[in-house]
Amino acid sequence: MTRPGPEYDRYFEGNRANWDERVPIHVASQGYDLPGFLAGTKHLTRIEREEMGDVRGKRLLHLQCHFGMDTLNWARLGATVTGLDLSGAAIEAARDLAARAGIKGSRFVEANVYDAPQALGGETFDVVYTGIGALNWLPDIRAWARSVAACVAPGGVFYIVECHPMLWSLDDKSAGALVVKYPYFETVEPGFVADDAQTYTDGPLLIEAPVSYEWNHGLGETIDALLQAGLHLDFVHEHREVPWQALPWMVPGDDPRTYVLPEGRDRVPLTYSLRASKPA
Numbered sequence: 001m002t003r004p005g006p007e008y009d010r011y012f013e014g015n016r017a018n019w020d021e022r023v024p025i026h027v028a029s030q031g032y033d034l035p036g037f038l039a040g041t042k043h044l045t046r047i048e049r050e051e052m053g054d055v056r057g058k059r060l061l062h063l064q065c066h067f068g069m070d071t072l073n074w075a076r077l078g079a080t081v082t083g084l085d086l087s088g089a090a091i092e093a094a095r096d097l098a099a100r101a102g103i104k105g106s107r108f109v110e111a112n113v114y115d116a117p118q119a120l121g122g123e124t125f126d127v128v129y130t131g132i133g134a135l136n137w138l139p140d141i142r143a144w145a146r147s148v149a150a151c152v153a154p155g156g157v158f159y160i161v162e163c164h165p166m167l168w169s170l171d172d173k174s175a176g177a178l179v180v181k182y183p184y185f186e187t188v189e190p191g192f193v194a195d196d197a198q199t200y201t202d203g204p205l206l207i208e209a210p211v212s213y214e215w216n217h218g219l220g221e222t223i224d225a226l227l228q229a230g231l232h233l234d235f236v237h238e239h240r241e242v243p244w245q246a247l248p249w250m251v252p253g254d255d256p257r258t259y260v261l262p263e264g265r266d267r268v269p270l271t272y273s274l275r276a277s278k279p280a
């Protein structure tokens with residue numbers, strides 16, 4: 001059983017509407033840099049490329065793939081990719097992007113991540129991958145981990161790069177100070193209800209569905225959920241950089257498209273990466 005109870009359906013519906021409305025804004029945004037992607041200059045992050053290693057010939061599932069840019073970047077590196085996302089608009093835009101980029105053989109599936117094993121007909125993958133800004137939309141990390149583990153083939157891996165729960169707990173309006181405002185641990189009800197009409201990229205405001213529902217998950221809760229689901233932990237790394245200006249006083253990092261806390265005040269991790277494997 002990988003689906004949280006029906007009491008969560010209204011949150012999923014709210015988030016789906018919110019993401020449907022964000023998709024065209026993100027596709028047109030400078031932040032996502034579609035022209036750069038089409039020209040082959042908008043890559044996965046350095047951490048992702050180095051830690052994932054060679055994906056040539058591997059079957060890769062990208063959960064919560066948004067409009068497929070990172071999914072298709074893995075395809076460019078040689079993986080056979082499937083993307084899955086809750087938002088129908090995101091899936092449509094992903095298929096369109098694959099066609100525009102001339103990337104053949106990719107597949108995009110509209111489904112809730114909790115329903116992934118059923119939506120994919122029980123198919124399993126060499127690599128299951130999740131990128132930045134995914135887990136915060138999910139209420140129940142244990143049920144998520146069971147869904148993830150069900151999609152990993154024996155001998156395969158799950159790899160995630162994600163915002164650190166420490167970052168999600170910080171007050172993003174507090175200038176120059178690290179102030180813990182939101183829950184670090186998972187909560188039953190959303191720990192964060194946003195009605196911010198400005199999405200995290202440039203572009204117009206959200207009008208139809210500005211409200212979204214988010215939950216935090218402590219790093220230990222996420223690791224334990226994956227272990228309980230039968231995966232083995234290969235590594236977990238905490239990082240000082242994040243690929244967007246999550247707090248207004250962050251400064252550009254050494255790597256292109258990254259932000260860090262100013263030197264001397266970089267006292268907490270901002271992202272983490274983790275790999276877990278399924279015994280063969």
Ligand SMILES: C[S@@+](CC[C@H](N)C(=O)[O-])C[C@H]1O[C@@H](n2cnc3c(N)ncnc32)[C@H](O)[C@@H]1O
Pocket residue numbers: 012015019064065066067068069070084085086087090111112113114130131132133134137138
């Ligand atoms: C911030 S985006 C992912 C970003 C991705 N790493 C990128 O930068 O393109 C979050 C995605 O999660 C999807 N999502 C949210 N809740 C979901 C759920 N329950 N099941 C599947 N996808 C979900 C949204 O539709 C959205 O496309």
